[in-house]
Amino acid sequence: MAQAKKAVKKVAKKPAKKAVKKPAAKVVQAAVKKAAVKKPAVKKAPAKKVAAKKVSAKKITWTKPYIAKPGDPVRIGVLGGSGLYGMAGLTNMQWRKVSTPWGDPSDELLFGKLEGAELVFLPRHGRGHRHSPSEVNYRANIDALKRVGCHDVISVSACGSFKEHLPPGSFVIVDQFIDRTFMRQKSFFSTGMVAHVSAAHPVCHRLGDALEQAAKDAGISAQRGGTYLCMEGPQFSTQAESFLYKSWGCDVIGMTNAPEAKLAREAELCYASVAMVTDFDCWHPDHDHVDVAAVIRVLLDNASKGQSLVAHAVKYLKDRPEHCHQGCDTALENALITAPEKRDPAVLRKLDAVAGRILNR
Ligand SMILES: [Zn+2]
Secondary structure, eight states, X not given: OHHHXXXXXXXXXXXXXXXXXXXXXXXXXXXXHTOXXXXXXXXXXXXXXXXXXXXXXXXXXXXXXXXXXXTOOOEEEEEEOTTOOSOTTOEEEEEEOOOBTTBOOSSOEEEEEXXXXXXXXXXXXXXXXXXXXXXXXXXXXXXXXXXXXXXXXXXXXXXXXXXXXXXXTOEEEEOEEEEOOOSSOOOSOBTTBOBOOOOSSOSOHHHHHHHHHHHHHHTOOEEEOOEEEEOOOSSOOOHHHHHHHHHTTOOEEESSHHHHHXXXXXXXXXXXXXXXXXXXXXXXXXXXXXXXXXXXXXXXXXXXXXXXXHHHHHHHHSSOOSSOXXXXXGTTTTTBOSOGGGOOHHHHHHTTTTSHHHHTO
């Protein structure tokens, strides 16, 4: 944001100097040459151009979307949840600020190389865990990953378990969500540009396949498929809620993934989620409350396993097919419903990364 503002000021200031200084110099020159009337008149035209530039520059203050060129290496986005604030094994690391039309992402983005692929890591809660699940700017996070050229996004998150066979330390490669959140911005679309994408199959099978194989390679016990209940938080469930969600057949519970998966679909990103079990929520007769100290111990253990899983998964994602067979990357194809003449240019400008593919053709 700061860089963009500076750029705006630069554009505004440079020509302004010309407008003031040059005519003054010319006036002196002209007085000497006895042609003072003509020269200031000639200088009025650039002043108009300056004003036009200033207005258009003011409108866009966010990072320009990265346009991938043929042959560019795959960029894989990783959203790290509680306990995961960095990525082991990354080389050529660089934290970079990325600005979006939706506000600031949770933190700067960490760019680096891992297993020969380009990886962009974003700690969902920010370094030092500053943002609560209700306050994470999910739109900015997903937009930022799309904006810097990621096509695939792997989410790695801590969760509670509803199943006896999924004790702390287990991993679930989630394939469904039940969204019980109510305090989040969950769509990039609104009045002026309405869209309805399908969320029937909210995660990408190709990424799921890669994660399943990676778990086998890394010797991590991971269940393929499972329903993730997304609660608002930040408090953990009451026992009545826990029994209810268990009775619905949910596998795991967390506070972040549902809005993220839906936004990723709107942004035409392939998205998959790995839920790492830290506790039994509070339904289990032998573990009937969530103990934060115990959760943190398991969390740290899980975090290193999560990083190993991502490193193994990258090997299978380096050669990305031209198009996702499931259609994640064309999700907006028939989703934009607002009539072209009724679309709001201000809303469209904010969709430059998320819906650029379809709006710019
Ligand atoms: Zn996909």
